[in-house]
Structure formats: structure tokens, C-alpha cells
Amino acid sequence: MDPLAWLQPWEFSPVLVMAFLASAWLFVRGRQVHRVGRARQALFWIGWVLLYLSLHTRVDYYAERMFFIHRLQHLVLHHLGPLLVMGAYPGQVMRAGLPPAWRTGLAAARRRPLLRGLETLATHRFLIPFLFVVLVLVWLEPTVQFYSMLDWRIYRFMNWSVVISGLLYWNLILDRRPHPPAVMSAGGRVFSPVFTMVPQMVAGAAIAFTTHDLYPVFELCGRALPSFGALDDQVIGGLIMWVPAGLIESFGLLYALGTLMRLSSRGRLPPSRRRVARQPVGA
DSSP states (O other), X not given: XXXXXXXXXXXXXXXXXXXXXXXXXXXXXXXXXSOOXXXXXXXXXXXXXXXXXXXXXXXXXXXXXXXHHHHHHHIIXXXXXXXXXXXXXXXXXXXXXXXXXXXXXXXXXXXXXXXXXXXXXXXXXXXXXXXXXXXXXXXXXXXXXXXXXXXXXXXXXXXXXXXXXXXXXXXXXXXXXXXXXXXXOHHHHHHHHHHHXXXXXXXXHHHHHOOSOSOTHHHHHOOSSTTSOHHHHHHHHHHHHHTHHHHHHHHHHHHHHHHHHHHXXXXXXXXXXXXXXXXXXXX
């Protein structure tokens, strides 16, 4: 196959193309206002490219017809791509890339109750980790997986949901500020990947060790790689959830641990409630 043919979208989506072009345009414009180091730029563009390749190229054809490629796709969409993009801390840069009138309008809109409420939900320290796990597990339920692979509308919603939940989750975990202003405490950022990692690893192990075909929809659609049997395909897909996904979340845990140690060494952690309670009133 011509290598350029791999870049052709399996199902063209103008909304997706506009979203990617808009994000790239904002980041490029924002670099002219904020100093962005080469490492941050590399993280953003590598994550940006990986997300696009996983969503809007020939890869999507194989993801619809092989379970383990589908799991590789979601590994990028849910874990690796969002981790790299948010590791570049693009929020402030992209806001700076907005035209001045748009920035003024955004600042005014953020003072309104509706947008403040949406921002609160998008940064909720319990809701976002919960959604991060649930939006992996719910799409693995065999009946849900069956219909999501057959209906293009559900399929696109599934992919967008894991991307957005991934971006929101890593936005919390990779925050390098103390709490507050960070929404999640430094310790919470260390423990959160443990609670989100374990259910996914257990699900991956359960899929890998199951001895019957959980996802006959891939047989129904016609496997893109006929040499792979249903159980072989399923075992590899379960292992992808079990090992690589766990490693990526372990990296997030170690990064958050490094942030905790850095803040502690600089005396920027808030005093514990117990120490505050023990202090005499005159103190």
C-alpha cells in the first residue's frame, strides 16, 4: 500500500479537521506571546500528531476490525496522546493565541455562572478521575462495544469521549502548582493514578485470560488481519490494557510524586490540619 494512503481518512470528519486546525493555529499564535521551550513544543506536536493519526487516518479502518488495534488506538486517545499534549501546558499559550476581542469575550463569559459551573465540572477532583476510568470500562462491555462498532455516531462519540476525558484527567495530574490554586492536592495527584490504574489493569487481565470470544462484532465486521484468531486478538488487546496503559499511568504517578517532592522542598505545601490544630491559639 502507498504510504500516503495511510494518511487518508477512513471516514472524513470536517468537524475533527477544524478542531485540529484550530488547536494548531491557536498554539502557533500563542507562541508569539508566551515563551514556549522546545521540549514543550515537541510534546504538544507529538501528542497532536498521534491523536490525529489515531482518529482520522487508515488506522481507524483497522481499529474497527481488530480488537487489539482498537485497544492500541484507545491507548493513544485516552492515555498517551492527552498525556503528551497536556505535558506541554498548552492552555495559557492557546488562550494567548485568541484574537484580542475573543480573549475579552472569553474573560467576560468566564464570570458568568454557566461557564463557571462548566469549569468546575471540567476540573472536579473526583468527577474527572471517575469519568477517566468509567469511559474506558463502559465501552469494553461487550454489548456496548457491539453497538458502538456498528453505529458510526456512537463510534465517534466513544472516541471523542475518551480523548476529552484523557485531556481533562492529565490536566489535573500534571498540574505543578500547590493546592490551591491547583484543584487537586499534591498528594491527591500521586494517589489518583493508583485508583484509576488498577480497575483498567484488572479489566485487561480479565479480558486476556477469558477463554471465549467476548467481542464477536470484530468477526462479524471481518477481521482486517485474518491470521489472528478471535482469542489471539483478544489476548493481545487485554495485554495492551494491562501493561502499556499501566506503565503510562505509572509515569503520571511518578511525575506527580516529583511535583510533591519539589513543592515540599520549597516549603510550598499547605500545613496539615493536624499540625494546625495542635498550634496554640497565640501562634
